[in-house]
Amino acid sequence: MTTEQTAQEIEVPAYLAHPEVTQPDPVVPVAAPLDVTPDASTPGQEIAGALDQASLDSLFRTARTPMAWSEAPVSEETLHALYDMVKLAPTSGNCSPGRFVFLASRDSRERLRPALSAGNVERAMSAAVTVIVAQDPLFFENLPRLYPSEEARSWFAADHGLAEETAFRNATLQGGYLILAARALGLDVAPMSGFDNQMVDDIFLAGSGWRSNFLVNLGYGTGVQAQPRAPRLTFDEACMLL
Numbered sequence: 381m382t383t384e385q386t387a388q389e390i391e392v393p394a395y396l397a398h399p400e401v402t403q404p405d406p407v408v409p410v411a412a413p414l415d416v417t418p419d420a421s422t423p424g425q426e427i428a429g430a431l432d433q434a435s436l437d438s439l440f441r442t443a444r445t446p447m448a449w450s451e452a453p454v455s456e457e458t459l460h461a462l463y464d465m466v467k468l469a470p471t472s473g474n475c476s477p478g479r480f481v482f483l484a485s486r487d488s489r490e491r492l493r494p495a496l497s498a499g500n501v502e503r504a505m506s507a508a509v510t511v512i513v514a515q516d517p518l519f520f521e522n523l524p525r526l527y528p529s530e531e532a533r534s535w536f537a538a539d540h541g542l543a544e545e546t547a548f549r550n551a552t553l554q555g556g557y558l559i560l561a562a563r564a565l566g567l568d569v570a571p572m573s574g575f576d577n578q579m580v581d582d583i584f585l586a587g588s589g590w591r592s593n594f595l596v597n598l599g600y601g602t603g604v605q606a607q608p609r610a611p612r613l614t615f616d617e618a619c620m621l622l
């Protein structure tokens with residue numbers, strides 16, 4: 381991605397780009413579910429300081445993206461606890477560009493409905509809370525407070541492309557932190573990029589200057605998965621050890 385590109389300019393499949401286009405049926409995975417049985421090389425058994433096995437399962441190994449939600453609500457207190465963890469995870473120069481709009485009321489969710497891809501409507505509308513993960517392109521105005529040791533505000537104020545790139549990178553990271561923090565609090569999480577960003581910005585973010593990045597649905601899943609987990613790339617496929 382060049383410094384001039386934004387989330388809106390990245391080429392995406394049609395069903396992700398337009399809410400009226402139905403998402404195709406998911407590809408049925410051919411591989412068996414991941415083997416999550418701890419073995420001798422499983423972190424936590426031999427790595428000092430690693431989380432215990434149950435925590436690793438909850439965060440990664442047995443956690444799944446839920447297909448359906450139970451009726452259990454998510455309290456405002458839980459949302460505060462969630463943000464209070466997310467805000468502590470690292471961003472470059474502590475720039476903290478992520479912004480989070482919690483759609484917790486029925487009314488706010490109804491306002492979201494027209495922006496959602498057809499295949500995402502049911503799962504978003506039935507979640508306890510949908511979070512709009514956004515970024516503030518003017519995040520650098522807070523840098524004199526957040527990063528007082530340097531003249532960091534001026535780096536970004538003078539370079540719009542650098543500011544855009546930094547906001548997008550770090551807000552996306554903060555959305556990822558939100559996913560894992562939610563799992564750490566016992567919530568289930570269903571992220572979504574299949575929606576009309578411009579429509580969401582117009583409906584919810586007008587006047588704030590914030591720009592939507594992706595959605596994260598929160599709640600307590602039913603635990604019923606229609607499909608086994610899809611395969612992942614192996615270490616040798618996805619990593620270089622130099």
Ligand SMILES: Cc1cc2nc3c(=O)[nH]c(=O)nc-3n(C[C@H](O)[C@H](O)[C@H](O)COP(=O)(O)O)c2cc1C
Pocket residue numbers: 443444445446499500570571572573574575594609610
């Ligand atoms: C940024 C992001 C966007 C996603 N967008 C969608 C979406 O629009 N619709 C959807 O059904 N799932 C969406 N997903 C869910 C992923 O497909 C799912 O989390 C992934 O396949 C892993 O599934 P698993 O947790 O069951 O292994 C998205 C996930 C992420 C992280």
